[in-house]
Amino acid sequence: MPSADEASTSTSIAPEAPEAPTVPSAPTTFKSLGLIDPLLEALEQLKFTIPTDIQTAALPHALEGRDIIGVASTGSGKTAAFALPILQKLWEEPKGLFACVLAPTRELAFQISQQFESLGAAMGVRCATIIGGVDLVSQQVALAKRPHVVVATPGRLQEHLEKTKGFSLRTLKFLVFDEADRLLDLDFGPMIDKILKLIPKERTTYLYSATMTTKVQKLQRASLANPVRVEVSEKYSTVSTLLQYYLFIPLSQKDVHLIYCANSLAQNSIIIFTRTVHDAQRVSIMLRTLGFAAIPLHGQLTQSARLGALQKFKSGGRRILVATDVASRGLDIPSVDVVINYDVPTHSKDYIHRVGRTARAGRSGKSITLVSQYDVELIQRIEKVTGKKMELWPTDAEEVALLRERVDEAGRVATTEMKEMSMNGKFGRKRRRDDGGGGGRDDRDRDDDTMEAGMPKKKSKGRR
Template sequence: MPRPEEASTSKSVSPLPEPPATFKSLGLIDPLLEALDRVGYKKPTDIQLQSLPHALEGRDIIGIAATGSGKTAAFALPILQKLWEEPKGLFACVLAPTRELAYQISEQFEALGSAMGVRCAVIIGGMDMPTQQIALAKRPHIVIGTPGRLLDHLETTKGFSLRTLKFLVLDEADRLLNMEFSEAIDKILKLLPKERSTYLFSATMTTKVAKLQRASLTNPLKVEVSSKYSTVDTLLQYYVLMPFIDKHAYFIYLVHTLAQNSIIVFARTKAEAQMLSIILRILGFAAVPIHGDMSQSQRLGALSKFKSGSRKILVATDVASRGLDIPSVDIVINYDVPQHSKDYIHRVGRTARAGRSGKSITLVSQYDVELLLRIEEVVGKKMDMFETEAEDIAALKERVEEAARAAKSEMKDADANGKGKKRRRDDGRGGKDDRDRDDDVVEAGMPLVKKKSKHRR
């Protein structure tokens, strides 16, 4: 028998757990670490953990990750680190499917690259070409754009080319291809140097994305954080079952009940989003719309008001369901049940981001039950019923119907005025450039309803 002290020394000692990875341990330089601290990024997300070390080594990356996973920093950080080492001219080009996403990517590059004075140029439709040509002449380090407008500049702007490019990023690649930018992207790829690093980020790996990968990447490393669509655990998901005829009344009841929160409301069509925003304003709620029939300045203005808190409600089409990072969204209301379950996941992904909690509430009429069941099957979770008060909703009906009639009248007048102005402006130049469908939008110019209801909420 061994002595007690001998027995104790013979026990195996468990190894100490490895410390959690940090941005520093991933190999980032001090200027970037300081910038990350300033913008409040405390620890790497899964997509950043898996992609950054390889991107810093010079590998091409395919990143498959859901919305809100930190993809922008995953490709911006290795680009900025290389730019610090070789600060030469036009360095990187990022292609994005929507104008809002392009602006958001630019903001993140400028925030993370503040210590090195990084210069970005956003090249999108809906803005005048000469102003963009001036921005390109100032030799930006990073160009972020939508494919159609970027190709316009490559073909017509003297002195602008991508021949010295070191990095190409295709962000939200599945959306880029679904929006039929394929032809413009093919032409852009032919104008790029073969010796470059390429990052392709997408929420899904479709056959089109796989084809694009083969055409543009060299021996890429595939990083897949989420292989299936899902919602985060911190999101509380509810539904409201109601008769279709009372949909407006139920909607206003929800907004009134949740009025102290920041809310994004998703509608299926541009007209519906505009209509809901007018109804809300008539009834005294601080709401602003965002949809494809608004000019670029109107859309940016709407986002700015919502982000700053001067408007508590953003009424949007699916133009805002992906890519936009609005940190302080408490609640998502699906006024219309989305036709596709993936769209539901992108919509509710606007809340409960980066570990925060949030709620989603979906209005379900007798015609939407099958869609709701399909969504529940895809996300693998049953939604709870949101408690409503039938008497309160009945009391709202008359006021809400009156507001809806006023909103319809206002939209009809605005549409007639808009068509008259368009006829006077028309000089026979023709329609949109098909390469840039999302960019070239007609300004709706719908005035706000000034008349407020005398009834109190």
């Protein structure tokens, strides 16, 4: 199978995109940007009052019909930046399948579909979400109803293009790559290359990414025609409203200090990020045993369980979401007060995406990273990339000591429950294939947590 780079370069290379002004100063409202009344009404209902920087920069060029390369940090309003011009053009030309959006994860695909439907409610916009983990036949029925917008993960879309009779992208007017850097990091390149061969060359293409990697630049040249580049953030940066802290502790005391932080922040909504599926499930059980309203989110849950976990956290039914990096990119979860990194991410950009779940849309937020004696180099690298020093999170040694016995007992309960789940087949080391056949190849939203299948449990010993 060719690499993502090879797939991206198999088409003719487009010239470099000219730089556009970062943020034009004149437009200050959605109306002044040239949007039509049905979209303005939808924006008002959704309480989108002022365009974000990426929307202000991209919309004038998009409404002129230009291809767009949008580079902006997570939580900057990228979805509306590409959805609004597509919906405005659809109002003018209400034809069948009109746009296709490619997203790297299932949860992000659902979120994009919901935003299209919300923004296009007055227009009666129909969306189909085509992802792995969902029955193939039900998706074929949805495609047969001729949706205006298809939001898909690349593997499942390719499968429908090959297997579903009557379905094609021949009438497509818009193609969108969302979170393009992650699409290519997850090796979707060969699938994207096959999809590009099956869609009209005469189309408008938007490519949105948090970072401009070499692979993304090659995809840009292969798929966009004379694009305008709009960039509203520096590469690898965190927002100024985010307060970043660290807690330096022995590896054996990670659990008790995590519980100490959760206890002292009990009135806040918290996302705890772990490196592995195993720890996401274990920490979630431990938290629930100690009385915290926690729920896990990781790649070994069924699709309905993943969506259910997200919905419970968004609605406030659960105050703590314990997640792998499946939740670190693109998802718009409002009012997350605190992000806790139980494990220090290996890559600096993963840290930036994780902490980007809080302090969104101008709000303030906190991040706390648990640092053991083995993580010092990783933290130094993150601080160098972000250009910001983390502050020490204050702790009370006596309170931590008082918690130790209860946390150790909760840890034993969690370990026992994990063993029972594994014996009953409810939680295994192997990943399940997607429902509906052939979906295993589309299960690329597994992120770093699936490395767990080959990882020794070297960290578990000190925590018990």
